Amino acid sequence: MITRTQPWPAGTPCWGDLMVPDRGKAVTFYESLLGWTVESGGPETGYYGMARIGGRPVAGIGQIPPEQAGMPPRWTTYLAVSDADKTAAAIAEAGGQVIAPPTDVLTEGRMAIATDPAGATFGLWQPGRHSGTQATLTPGAPAWNECMTRDFAAAKQFYGDVFGYGFGDMSGPGFTYATLDVDGRPVGGLGELSADSPASPGWVTYFWTADADQSAARIPELGGTVVSPPTDTPHGRMAIAVDDQGAGFSLMAPNTQSGTQDGWG
Structure with missing residues (x-):
């Protein structure tokens, strides 16, 4: 295992999370398949689950909120940025679409969700306390x-x-x-x-x-x-x-x- 605690260089895929209708069911699936231990956050996080390997965070699991019930289950790749607001503006200028504008996630970081001109969805992550994935290999x-x-x-x-x-x-x-x-x-x-x-x-x-x-x-x-x-x-x-x-x-x-x-x- 190679570990990292420092923020990832801008442009690097630094995090991934899964949004599904049934978070508990997803936890069971991926814990069984990938050997994760998933720790759930409190109500302020929507009980977002942090998946860990060897104690290191590697991915997240969240539940699609009722107001977005039609959203398809999917994994989202987050790209590291130093300034989420500046990058969101650049996305719009380049022909993409910002579908969830930059917002603070408690003190963990600042995130946004966007699509490229062909419709591929991805996230932005400006690190705060949370730098992203801390383990690979x-x-x-x-x-x-x-x-x-x-x-x-x-x-x-x-x-x-x-x-x-x-x-x-x-x-x-x-x-x-x-x-x-x-x-x-x-x-x-x-x-x-x-x-x-x-x-x-x-x-x-x-x-x-x-x-x-x-x-x-x-x-x-x-x-x-x-x-x-x-x-x-x-x-x-x-x-x-x-x-x-x-x-x-x-x-x-x-x-x-x-x-x-x-x-x-």
Whole structure:
């Protein structure tokens, strides 16, 4: 496990949370699948659950409020920013939409929710007491975040303009993909959905697992669905799934192609 307590560099996916109709049901699903311990906050937080691995916060679980009952269950990727208000203004100027304006979350930080021009939803997180995810390279921790879009050129322009990313080309025959780079280091990805893909544009969260096949086999037992079974890639063995309330996520495990990174465990 690699841990971090300092704020993440601006533009880095620094947090992810799940909003669902039944928070308790989600806690049971992900604790069983990913080995989390989820601690619920008080009424002032809407009983928002903080998922931990080895005592370190890695993700959040919240309940969709009654006034937003039509909101689909989903994972949201939050990008670190130094000034949420300034970034929200830049999003609007670049053709995106701010759907939840910047607001303070107690003393934990300042957040906003936005969509890019193609409709992919993401969050902004300006850290206060809470810096974001504090663990990676261990089962149950976030492994990767990527935005899949139907207009790659427009998305690349948008995220480059708003967050100042550099881009590393990882495209190949039949697919277009780039890394989102901060200070020359990949922190996330941007990919193009094929014309016949049934997937909706959006950000995807990957979680580390020690064994992708074992975890994928567990998902149906917990009421979820494996959309794409574990497949080896140069970056690890990956599976795509939907939880028992309909929120999509992915799993990633080290394999012989990727090797095991220093600090794993």
